[in-house]
Amino acid sequence: MDRHTLAIVSILGSCLDLLGALYLAYDLLGGEHGPLRAVSRGVTYGALFAIGYGLALGPVFGIACGLTHGITLAWEYSAASRGQSHPGFWHDAAASAIRGAGHGIGSASYFGLKFGLIFGAISTLSQIVAYGIGIRPTMHYAPSTRARFSLWQMLLVLNRTAGYGLLGWGCARLVHRPELAIWFGLRVGLVIGVVTLLLSSFSPMIEWGADHVPERWLGVFGVVLIFCGFALQSVQYWAVLLDVPLR
DSSP states (O other): OOHHHHHHHHHHHHHHHHHHHHHHHHHHHOOTTSHHHHHHHHHHHHHHHHHHHHHHHOHHHHHHHHHHHHHHHHHHHHHHHTTOSOOOHHHHHHHHHHHHHHHHHHHHHHHOHHHHHHHHHHHHHHHHHHHHTTOOTTTTOOOOSSOOOOHHHHHHHHHHHHHHHHHHHHHHHHTTOHHHHHHHHHHHHHHHHHHHHHHHHHHHHHHHHHHHSOHHHHHHHHHHHHHHHHHHHTHHHHHHHTTOOOO
16 A cells, blocks of 8 residues: 555545534534534535545645635635625635635646746636626525526636636646646646536535535534544554555
8 A cells, every 4th residue: 555545545534524523513503604604615615626626636736726715615605695795806806816826736736836826826817807707606696406507607617627728738838848738738627627517516505505404414414424534544553453565
């Protein structure tokens, strides 16, 4: 067994423990619009983005984007649930910068600091422009028990796919890695597009759950996650106990 794989399994177990503890705390202390509801949103969105990006682009990209997207989406969706759909320019700029930092850190793991700085800065600016013309995660905020698919949504996803694909290709050319430019551009564009499509389609169900799922159910779910996290964390000890060779 590779020691890096073992470390990732243990980290994932710790994350599940944290997620489960938050859901369990929500069950004990949650309110309709209290801070635990926002934290629960953030951890849920963050985990989904981390899994989606991490499986296709690596753990560094997944963790960086999971953290930054979780924080900002919890912030924005919590505000939207209270009727604050357009909090202002500086809020939009801050959310864009946080998500851009996640993209920058994740992409830097491939081609270095210069690449990450350029990729993150352009990502931030493009998101600020999108906010300025009314394109934001909460633009069609409507909690529902069903997933949402629309032509407008598909057009936005295609635009995001093409935009990040071109950005990845261009940044790779700028840092003198032309042999990897097309590969990275296609990969990052498709992954960001697919994850955006899935999350935007199922976010109405997540939001409906945040507002309507009984708190006791969330507590039970939290306990299940804690047991899963404990099982994953114990893998490292079983590896030692069973003398599994590490490399």
